[in-house]
Amino acid sequence: MALALRQIPDTLITYHLLMTERAQFQPAYADDVRGVVIVPMSPDVSFYRYLYDGVGETFGWRDRRLMSDHELEAAISAEHISIYVMSVDGVPGGYFELGHYGDHTQIEYFGLRPKYHGRGLGKHLLTMAIAEAWKNGTCTVGVHTCNLDSISALPNYLKRGFFIHHEEREPMPERYYF
Numbered sequence: 001m002a003l004a005l006r007q008i009p010d011t012l013i014t015y016h017l018l019m020t021e022r023a024q025f026q027p028a029y030a031d032d033v034r035g036v037v038i039v040p041m042s043p044d045v046s047f048y049r050y051l052y053d054g055v056g057e058t059f060g061w062r063d064r065r066l067m068s069d070h071e072l073e074a075a076i077s078a079e080h081i082s083i084y085v086m087s088v089d090g091v092p093g094g095y096f097e098l099g100h101y102g103d104h105t106q107i108e109y110f111g112l113r114p115k116y117h118g119r120g121l122g123k124h125l126l127t128m129a130i131a132e133a134w135k136n137g138t139c140t141v142g143v144h145t146c147n148l149d150s151i152s153a154l155p156n157y158l159k160r161g162f163f164i165h166h167e168e169r170e171p172m173p174e175r176y177y178f
Contacts, residue, residue: 030120055111
């Protein structure tokens with residue numbers, strides 16, 4: 001169901017999650033990964049928008065939609081950013097984007113296109129994102145979610161070993177009403 005069709009709460013609650021030791025990581029994989037491939041990619045702006053909108057439209061993702069093509073190109077091609085695309089039988093099914101900041105890695109964006117929900121691919125993709133995040137000497141891995149995201153998001157993060165570091169509450173920003 002599109003965000004425009006659901007009730008938008010008055011308050012945006014953002015959960016900032018953290019994993020401070022690799023030993024906290026609890027991997028989980030989909031039962032059936034036939035045809036599933038996850039590869040690093042340097043997408044052009046058009047393909048990135050396809051991924052971002054395909055994953056985020058249902059949940060009202062707006063931040064990258066509001067960027068110009070020039071701003072988005074700079075953001076996704078920055079040296080500290082890495083993007084991985086999951087394909088299922090050759091069709092893009094989701095992606096994750098990592099931001100590398102010294103000894104901290106942030107899962108900047110993560111998700112599946114709606115067609116791929118409910119198959120265990122979310123826990124699988126998140127497991128792969130966390131494993132990739134822990135490479136290259138990072139000391140902490142972070143991610144955030146909010147009360148507009150999938151109801152499965154926060155439980156999935158907690159099951160993989162993240163803990164809520166802090167939460168923020170603010171009046172719902174105007175950008176979520178269009």
